[in-house]
Amino acid sequence: MNTKQSDKRITALYARLSRDDEKEGISGSIQNQKAILEKYAKDNKLQNPRFFYDDGFSGVTFTRPAFMEIMELAEQGMIGTIVVKDHSRLGRNRLVVGQLLEEDFVRLDIRYIAIMDNIDTEKGISDIVPMQDLFNEWHAKNTSDKVRKVMQSKGMSGKPLTTNPPFGYMKSPDNKDEWIVDEPAAKIVRRIFDLCVSGLGPTQIAKKLRSEKVLTPTEYWNSIGRKCSKPPTIPYGWVADTVSGILDKQEYCGDTVNFRTYRKSFKMKKKLDKPKDEWKVFPDTHPAIIDRETFELVQELRKHRRRPTKSGIVSMFSGLLYCADCGEKLYYSVTNNYKREQAYFFCSAYRKNSDVCSAHYIREKVVEQLVLESMQRVLWYVQSYEKLFAQRQLAEFGEKQKKEFAEKRRELDKSKLRVREIDGIIQKLYEDNATGKISDERFATMSMSLENEQSELKDRIPALEDELENAKVKTEGLQRFIDKAKRVTRLEALTSELVHEFIEKIVVSAPEYKDGKRYQEVAIHYNGVGIIREPTAEEMEEYFQEHISKKSFLKAKTA
Incomplete structure (x- = not known):
């Protein structure tokens, strides 16, 4: 130079x-x-x-x-x-x-x-x-x-670790660790959840908010003078990721959720997501914008993502129908050339390879009619004979399952205790090795054996917890189901919200033909209670007579 x-x-x-x-x-x-x-x-x-x-x-x-x-x-x-x-x-x-x-x-x-x-x-x-x-x-x-x-x-004390509250909240003027509802933003959050419950996915919700010229979170924060990044170049630029982020936030139920993310090293600024079971959740720390039932319903809806067909039509049953033979989901199909009445579901495995399974073809209108009639009967059954319904469902849980539940609980407690014991034994071995009481070779052999045992136990513990939780949900879900059923006063038509609130899955068997007629078995599994077998006329009569006899006995005893 x-x-x-x-x-x-x-x-x-x-x-x-x-x-x-x-x-x-x-x-x-x-x-x-x-x-x-x-x-x-x-x-x-x-x-x-x-x-x-x-x-x-x-x-x-x-x-x-x-x-x-x-x-x-x-x-x-x-x-x-x-x-x-x-x-x-x-x-x-x-x-x-x-x-x-x-x-x-x-x-x-x-x-x-x-x-x-x-x-x-x-x-x-x-x-x-x-x-x-x-x-x-x-x-x-x-x-x-x-x-x-x-x-x-700070995080373990229940104080929020986020620098800024989520969209819909603001920091209290009196306490920076306390969140209060920011009503104009909260109104948008509620609308997003309502749109999801009505059957729209994040992409469709974002499109609707753009067309209605609703301010994005960044645009809104800039409009009220809150320090944040520069506003987007495209006005009202809602995208699916922004909507998904809002729908995923448990904070809207009023909970503080800490330790969602971590960094591998102090040199790395990129945050990685932690498994949900490692989050620390503190319930009811601030006012809720979304009630828990709605939030849980939205999470359930999002598990069964309902992608629109090429014609833009979405079925309220998408993601709920399963093949009875291969276990795969049933695809939803409708085109602009067909009327909505001709929309149908068929096995996704059959679509990929016709040698694997059969079509299990069933029309959407047939599914709708079957579900509506089943829900009408079930809701009447629960509302009219709540005690009988509860008794029968609990009886189905069975003595065998109760014993298995108790055994698994004992195994879980024993496994957790053994994990803690191994920590103490390894620490003692380390001290003995340091003072020369046991050789390095002996220490290595024993500690490796104990660590392998501990590792196997740690792998087993989450599986046991899941099994126990499923059994617990079976009994707790029964009361939740009864409470939900009692709130539905008159069911004349299905909505996406009702379907996903009550239905866990619908299992469709292959059709059979007898005497020129088509028969197809459809099993409806309800959330929290599974398949509900409605009582026969004879069983209802027997219960009714027993109920009347008890009432007569009590009246006579009182007199």
Whole structure:
């Protein structure tokens, strides 16, 4: 590079401040760094000084706006010198900092100066610099550990860990850890849930909100002056992901949900999702926008995603019909050439390979009629003979299942106790090994055997918990089903909401032909109770007579 080109190159005065540094006070502030850098540039007659800064960015990441701008200019040959107050301002990732000093700055012919650490690449790099990079990284790790422990403590106390409340809430003016309902936004949230219950999916809901010119969360927050990212370039730009995010949030039931995500390393800023069973949920910590029953119904609806056909038609039964022979779902089919009355379901396995299964063809209108008639009979049965219904359902649970439930409960408790015992045994073995009571070889053999046993138990425990939960749901679901059934006063037509509230699945058998007539078995499984066998006329008469006899006996005894 000739001297004339070199004279035009910029001296980048770079300052960085992370949120943790900010807590240390004014000595680490951007303004203080700027004053030091400008004075150094003036005293040392550095050419074309230009100030760059990243405020609120960790030294672990290098995707900082100002630093990336410097490197882009450097690639164009426009940066001659980079000056920082101290070496940690450049970054706290020793691998990246090492590559910058030893490769990138050399390749780009950049002089690097860290004022307080007496580093100047023009004079050569001291052997102690890599050690400084290591200490700087340790500092970042220790800071990250401290922050994580603080957040862990806060999260376990039931305080929300999110910086900003979800759309529909705002922070209370009196307590920043308390959420209150933001009614204009909450109205939109309720509408999204109502649209989902009515049968629309996230894409259809987003399209409807766009057509109605409803403000997106970001647009709304900007309109009320809440600090957030720049508004989208497309007005009312609702997308399916935004709608899905709202429909997934348990916080709308009034719960605080902490520890949804985690990071693999303090160097990684990307958050990964945790399994749901590792979340920490604190019920009823703030006012609910959506009642729990509606929220659970929406989650159930979303399990059975109902994609519209090419004609845009969605069936209320989509996702609920299963093949009795192969267990696969039944596809819904309707085209513009057909009338809605001709829409039908058929086995998805048969569609992929006709040798695997048969079509199990059934029209949508037939399913609708069967479900309507079944629900009418079942609801009448529950409302008129609640006690008989409950007795029969519990009897079906059976003594055998109750014994299995008790055995699994004992096995679960025993497994959890053994896991804790193994922790104690391994700790004792470690102490014995450290004091020389047992050899290293013996310690390795015993600890490996115990760890394998513990690992097997830990794998078994979730399965046992699931089995127990399913049995528990069977008994608890019965009362919920009765309560729901008693609220439906008159059923004349089906809605998507009613179908998914009451129906778990519909199992369709292959049709049979007898005497030229088509017969097809359809088994309707109800949520929480399974298949409901309605009593015969003789059973109803027997129950009725027994009921009347008991009433007569009680009246006579009272008299």
